[in-house]
Amino acid sequence: MGRKWTSEDISFLQKRVGSCSLSAIAKQLNRSENAVSLKLKRMGLGNTKNATGLLTGNELAEALHVDRKTVHNWIQFHGLEATSRITCYERKFCLIDVNSFWQWAEQNQKKIDFSIIEKHTLPPEPEWVDDARKTNTEKTIKIYKRWTTKEIELLIRWKEEGISLNEIAEKLSRSRISVERRYARCKIILE
Known part of the structure; x- marks a missing residue:
């Protein structure tokens, strides 16, 4: 049986999950990656994305029926707020808060075709979305198309x-x- 987890170790783990890789956390705690991974799972923090309650750019793209590159373009060039987080195994994700997305979407309605988004796909959905969904729009939505x-x-x-x-x-x-x-x-x- 390994070393007992102290309250300081647990506090450190909670603060670092999502901002450091599993190997970096393990090294700082002087523990094995396996021990840190198991502790994270027991604490319900094994999945950084689920633990934060935020959406990845890919999840948002799926919900909006757009290409993931479109969402990353919004983040990079059009002011959509996103937080870059690292999962346990050093993979980086752009995470987006749903409320921040809706605030951004209200100001950037021309970029999104709300008529194809199912109701309450991204709760809590603001009241203005219903009107945007009903609006018959002839706007051209810019969608990234991969080169073959x-x-x-x-x-x-x-x-x-x-x-x-x-x-x-x-x-x-x-x-x-x-x-x-x-x-x-x-x-x-x-x-």
């Missing part, structure tokens, strides 16, 4: 044939800036 290998091959071939980026963008149903950026990345790789 075939599209990249076409882009390179068409550019070599002298077709303009605007024409290529139209043919691929993409924005000119998306085509331009992808072509620049391809040129770097090809050089």
